[in-house]
Amino acid sequence: MVAPRVVLSPRPRSGCVAWARGPGPGAADSRKRETVGLVARMVGIKDVARQAGVSVGTVSNVINRPEMVAEETRTRVQAVIAQLGYVRSESARHLRAGRSRIIALLVLDMANPFFADVASGAERAAREEGLGVMLCNSAQSPAEEADYLSLFAEQRVRGVLVTPVDTSGRNLADFRRHDIPYVVVDRVLDSADEGCSVSVDDVTGGSLAARHLLAQGHRELVYVSGPMHLSQCRDRHTGALAALSEAGLPHTALRRIEGERLDVAAGRDAGARLLGMTPRPTAVFCANDLLALGVLQALFAAGVSVPGEIALVGYDDIEFAAAAAVPLTSVRQPAFRMGRAAADLLIEETGEAAAGHRHQRIVLQPELVVRDSSISAPRH
Amino acid sequence: MVAPRVVLSPRPRSGCVAWARGPGPGAADSRKRETVGLVARMVGIKDVARQAGVSVGTVSNVINRPEMVAEETRTRVQAVIAQLGYVRSESARHLRAGRSRIIALLVLDMANPFFADVASGAERAAREEGLGVMLCNSAQSPAEEADYLSLFAEQRVRGVLVTPVDTSGRNLADFRRHDIPYVVVDRVLDSADEGCSVSVDDVTGGSLAARHLLAQGHRELVYVSGPMHLSQCRDRHTGALAALSEAGLPHTALRRIEGERLDVAAGRDAGARLLGMTPRPTAVFCANDLLALGVLQALFAAGVSVPGEIALVGYDDIEFAAAAAVPLTSVRQPAFRMGRAAADLLIEETGEAAAGHRHQRIVLQPELVVRDSSISAPRH
DNA sequence: ACGGCTTCGTGAATCGTTTCATCGCCGGAA
DNA sequence: TTCCGGCGATGAAACGATTCACGAAGCCGT
Numbered sequence: 001m002v003a004p005r006v007v008l009s010p011r012p013r014s015g016c017v018a019w020a021r022g023p024g025p026g027a028a029d030s031r032k033r034e035t036v037g038l039v040a041r042m043v044g045i046k047d048v049a050r051q052a053g054v055s056v057g058t059v060s061n062v063i064n065r066p067e068m069v070a071e072e073t074r075t076r077v078q079a080v081i082a083q084l085g086y087v088r089s090e091s092a093r094h095l096r097a098g099r100s101r102i103i104a105l106l107v108l109d110m111a112n113p114f115f116a117d118v119a120s121g122a123e124r125a126a127r128e129e130g131l132g133v134m135l136c137n138s139a140q141s142p143a144e145e146a147d148y149l150s151l152f153a154e155q156r157v158r159g160v161l162v163t164p165v166d167t168s169g170r171n172l173a174d175f176r177r178h179d180i181p182y183v184v185v186d187r188v189l190d191s192a193d194e195g196c197s198v199s200v201d202d203v204t205g206g207s208l209a210a211r212h213l214l215a216q217g218h219r220e221l222v223y224v225s226g227p228m229h230l231s232q233c234r235d236r237h238t239g240a241l242a243a244l245s246e247a248g249l250p251h252t253a254l255r256r257i258e259g260e261r262l263d264v265a266a267g268r269d270a271g272a273r274l275l276g277m278t279p280r281p282t283a284v285f286c287a288n289d290l291l292a293l294g295v296l297q298a299l300f301a302a303g304v305s306v307p308g309e310i311a312l313v314g315y316d317d318i319e320f321a322a323a324a325a326v327p328l329t330s331v332r333q334p335a336f337r338m339g340r341a342a343a344d345l346l347i348e349e350t351g352e353a354a355a356g357h358r359h360q361r362i363v364l365q366p367e368l369v370v371r372d373s374s375i376s377a378p379r380h
Numbered sequence: 381m382v383a384p385r386v387v388l389s390p391r392p393r394s395g396c397v398a399w400a401r402g403p404g405p406g407a408a409d410s411r412k413r414e415t416v417g418l419v420a421r422m423v424g425i426k427d428v429a430r431q432a433g434v435s436v437g438t439v440s441n442v443i444n445r446p447e448m449v450a451e452e453t454r455t456r457v458q459a460v461i462a463q464l465g466y467v468r469s470e471s472a473r474h475l476r477a478g479r480s481r482i483i484a485l486l487v488l489d490m491a492n493p494f495f496a497d498v499a500s501g502a503e504r505a506a507r508e509e510g511l512g513v514m515l516c517n518s519a520q521s522p523a524e525e526a527d528y529l530s531l532f533a534e535q536r537v538r539g540v541l542v543t544p545v546d547t548s549g550r551n552l553a554d555f556r557r558h559d560i561p562y563v564v565v566d567r568v569l570d571s572a573d574e575g576c577s578v579s580v581d582d583v584t585g586g587s588l589a590a591r592h593l594l595a596q597g598h599r600e601l602v603y604v605s606g607p608m609h610l611s612q613c614r615d616r617h618t619g620a621l622a623a624l625s626e627a628g629l630p631h632t633a634l635r636r637i638e639g640e641r642l643d644v645a646a647g648r649d650a651g652a653r654l655l656g657m658t659p660r661p662t663a664v665f666c667a668n669d670l671l672a673l674g675v676l677q678a679l680f681a682a683g684v685s686v687p688g689e690i691a692l693v694g695y696d697d698i699e700f701a702a703a704a705a706v707p708l709t710s711v712r713q714p715a716f717r718m719g720r721a722a723a724d725l726l727i728e729e730t731g732e733a734a735a736g737h738r739h740q741r742i743v744l745q746p747e748l749v750v751r752d753s754s755i756s757a758p759r760h
Numbered sequence: 761a762c763g764g765c766t767t768c769g770t771g772a773a774t775c776g777t778t779t780c781a782t783c784g785c786c787g788g789a790a
Numbered sequence: 791t792t793c794c795g796g797c798g799a800t801g802a803a804a805c806g807a808t809t810c811a812c813g814a815a816g817c818c819g820t
Contacts, residue, residue: 436770437771450768475776
């Protein structure tokens with residue numbers, strides 16, 4: 001680790017630190033705690049009331065039920081609000097209302113474009129309801145996950161969308177006692193979890209990919225996988241096997257390379273192993289686009305043509321799948337829709353009609369996006 | 381837009397909707413507002429106090445200044461806290477304390493791995509201070525940016541890290557009146573903004589890239605740029621020109637292709653235009669890795685060898701730069717450090733020692749990461 | 761025995777908002 | 791004139807925590 005090369009430009013400027021904002025000229029303010037310190041006092045509903053010559057209740061009404069306050073008063077109050085730059089305090093509202101206007105989204109890996117899409121979907125749904133989203137990253141660490149969950153509990157978040165780190169759901173089970181609703185995203189818990197979940201049908205996804213390769217005339221496939229204890233990897237494998245059976249081929253027609261991780265480096269390793277296999281495979285299905293990109297890199301470096309000598313299919317359809325040197329055929333996960341659906345479920349569960357809510361497990365269907373990397377007769 | 385194919389599994393289960401949690405057997409609770417409704421009442425500090433037979437003040441002390449309460453009492457209270465699963469309400473604390481424990485981070489594009497790294501850096505710094513991070517995405521839209529900024533004002537967040545959408549800083553100027561500190565990330569505002577900022581020296585970055593290509597023996601470069609009204613694109617261009625001058629070459633040795641956007645599709649277009657240029661260029665520097673990946677794709681499709689016939693350098697060193705078929709030489713932005721530095725500045729500005737805070741403009745230095753795409757004699 | 765000190769705990773005030781019972785006022789009906 | 795209804799506005803009571811000025815013991819020394 002090199003020391004960071006940092007260029008500092010101090011710029012003292014006008015020394016704007018934080019200034020006291022007094023009660024204003026002519027305002028006979030009898031508070032004992034004057035704003036003597038360095039901290040500026042926020043303008044509150046009381047300031048507006050005083051300045052407009054009405055009671056705080058009236059100001060509150062102007063904001064929340066403008067129709068029930070006289071036209072004349074309303075405009076006057078609104079003018080003062082604008083003039084003073086009053087912004088209501090969400091904390092105080094929350095305290096009084098008993099429910100917050102924030103939902104939390106805890107993902108496994110913020111750098112993964114897939115989760116970025118999930119987040120966008122959730123964000124959209126939330127914003128339509130006027131809710132804020134707090135996006136956090138557990139980075140696959142159970143400890144961080146636990147930390148964040150207790151942060152959410154302290155915040156009395158309206159609800160949580162979470163991709164649990166461990167399928168056992170230990171942290172979530174602990175979290176349950178807070179009575180904060182949550183929706184599990186992109187996973188279905190093993191245990192008898194009673195909550196909602198939204199996930200994608202990985203078995204179908206696996207068979208979409210395999211079926212496509214078989215349709216291109218290949219009679220034998222290789223599945224490049226991550227750890228098989230992940231349900232994702234297992235299910236996609238299952239789907240591929242199913243596709244073989246459909247085509248009347250034995251399960252032995254599917255060879256498997258299992259790596260430790262689901263990233264590009266693991267893909268490179270797998271690519272090297274592919275090249276060493278005899279007979280050399282002609283069709284490869286990867287559990288993940290990152291793996292596929294790694295494989296592609298290894299094949300390219302070895303001068304093996306894709307799809308000419310080896311056809312390649314990935315999974316996830318991340319943005320960079322289309323950006324690869326040979327655009328990558330991939331199974332697209334409806335990430336945006338998943339986030340959206342999860343947030344909608346949560347909103348329903350925590351909304352007015354919560355009484356009518358029944359927990360659901362929504363399973364979305366993936367779709368195959370065919371690009372150059374898998375088709376027998378390369379375009380152009 | 382096709383209708384989403386959704387498979388619904390309703391699973392009525394045990395109809396766990398939300399249950400009332402009564403005051404518990406033996407607890408003579410005389411509140412008027414019983415939990416008659418469907419909504420479960422959160423256990424508060426008062427419940428703990430009653431159950432433990434102490435006053436609320438004492439419970440508060442157990443939590444916040446455990447050393448000043450007698451051993452015996454403390455353990456008793458702690459036991460009750462654990463038993464009841466009490467979690468303090470951050471809203472109430474915030475209301476009383478006047479300052480929240482959340483900082484906001486507003487980025488241009490969550491799907492961009494660069495910002496994901498910035499976010500990680502900020503998150504790390506925040507968590508070390510026990511602060512929560514609220515990550516939001518303005519998606520380059522000034523309207524969304526404004527929405528989020530007012531959300532932050534309502535939340536009375538401790539401070540904001542923001543990558544402004546427009547350099548004019550209109551929204552930020554409006555935001556200033558709330559007296560919420562902010563740090564500008566990855567941009568320096570044109571106007572006389574008094575706040576802190578953290579950015580990367582793009583001029584240096586541009587000249588690093590160009591110098592490297594010149595060192596490989598090229599005497600003429602093409603700069604594939606996005607819109608030149610973006611300071612990023614301009615500065616990198618400036619840096620490249622400086623490198624040419626250093627090498628004693630005229631500015632005409634740098635041709636420029638300017639696209640509308642900074643994405644892969646724009647890169648593909650640029651790649652096509654590159655192939656039509658005469659004389660055909662031998663060295664290309666892209667304002668962005670996405671552009672470079674697009675160029676790479678176009679060149680690959682046309683059968684042009686990289687770096688054999690054309691050397692290519694990108695900018696940002698996103699994760700996928702290394703994952704490209706020909707690993708991409710790129711100028712790495714210290715994204716993580718940038719997020720970290722920005723959050724540190726904000727924490728300093730809003731912390732105990734805020735009085736000693738002076739606004740700073742930190743400029744971090746980029747570094748060149750050399751990979752296969754630019755070196756004259758390809759590895760392997 | 762009594763003042764003074766330390767050690768622990770108490771209870772009320774406070775933060776900024778929403779909500780709700782209440783009140784003043786005006787016009788119309790009896 | 792009196793009474794009533796309705797419209798608008800009011801003020802106080804929550805919400806859940808923190809803080810702080812006090813008070814109640816217990817202990818010591820003189």
